[in-house]
Amino acid sequence: KQEVTQIPAALSVPEGENLVLNCSFTDSAIYNLQWFRQDPGKGLTSLLLIQSSQREQTSGRLNASLDKSSGRSTLYIAASQPGDSATYLCAGRFSGSARQLTFGSGTQLTVLP
Amino acid sequence: KAGVTQTPRYLIKTRGQQVTLSCSPISGHRSVSWYQQTPGQGLQFLFEYFSETQRNKGNFPGRFSGRQFSNSRSEMNVSTLELGDSALYLCASSLEVGQPQHFGDGTRLSIL
Numbered sequence: 297k298q299e300v301t302q303i304p305a306a307l308s309v310p311e312g313e314n315l316v317l318n319c320s321f322t323d324s325a326i327y328n329l330q331w332f333r334q335d336p337g338k339g340l341t342s343l344l345l346i347q348s349s350q351r352e353q354t355s356g357r358l359n360a361s362l363d364k365s366s367g368r369s370t371l372y373i374a375a376s377q378p379g380d381s382a383t384y385l386c387a388g389r390f391s392g393s394a395r396q397l398t399f400g401s402g403t404q405l406t407v408l409p
Numbered sequence: 410k411a412g413v414t415q416t417p418r419y420l421i422k423t424r425g426q427q428v429t430l431s432c433s434p435i436s437g438h439r440s441v442s443w444y445q446q447t448p449g450q451g452l453q454f455l456f457e458y459f460s461e462t463q464r465n466k467g468n469f470p471g472r473f474s475g476r477q478f479s480n481s482r483s484e485m486n487v488s489t490l491e492l493g494d495s496a497l498y499l500c501a502s503s504l505e506v507g508q509p510q511h512f513g514d515g516t517r518l519s520i521l
Contacts, residue, residue: 330509339413339499339512385452389507396465397442397510399452 298323298390302400309376310408317371317403319386324364327389330397331360331371334383343384344371376407411436413502413513421519427488430516434481434502440464441483442510443475446497455498458483459506487518495520 299322309315319329328347332340344353344360346369352361359372369386383404387397414433422428434441442465443455454467458477475485481502487494497517501510 327507332512337514337517339415339514340501342509342511345509387452396454396457396467397444398454399444401451 298388298398300386300388300398300400302384302386302403304403305401306404306406308406308408311376311378313376313407314372314374315376315405317373317384317386317405319369319371319400321367321369321388321390321398323388323390324367325391326362326364327391329360329362329369329386329388331358331369332385332387334385334402340385378407378409380407381405413500413511415498415500415513415516417516418514419517419519421521422490423521424490424492426490427486428490428518429484429486430498430500430518432483432485432500432502432513434483434500435511438502438504438511439481440503440506440508441477441481442501442503443483443485444499444501445469446499446515447495452499455485457506464506490520492520494518 301320330345331343346362357374362369383402385402387399416431440459442457446452457465461477472488477483497515499515501512503510
């Protein structure tokens, strides 16, 4: 059974700091990995998707990496802002699971002004 | 371009009742997936539909069912509601199965 883990569950940083969110998965047969953001009471906003053949993806201040051999993905946020405060979830699609998304439990990020 | 639309946004039911939730995908998207989000279990996959056919199903009891119409709109139904069914139900659409998913804002279901 595929498992996706995110540690820590919560993180607080001062505005302007660069930070890294972690995501680990147990099955190296990953098809792709997607990072989402969820604001309170809202649905999920897709941030970045990395295919298994890729090592990283970038969008603005966000950079996501994927290391299949170690079962890890990271989301790097540069120059954090209070508006970045949200819960960040990673989700993997694995080759043996008919491509359904398996989610981590999320990291709640607070950027302090 | 309109996003994924879920109706209603909030719903209150009592135990034993049934409920139907609706999801309109982004125009042109043919795959619709449903998820349940609770504080204790996080986000769990319910089922995925593509071209009116259920393609994948998560580990939920038969009380949870769904369908997809020819215009790709989807509904999910939960019968004989239990207190543990209280959750945020999220719908996501994508062009094809396995493609990036775009989520709606969900339906908050509360069971009294």
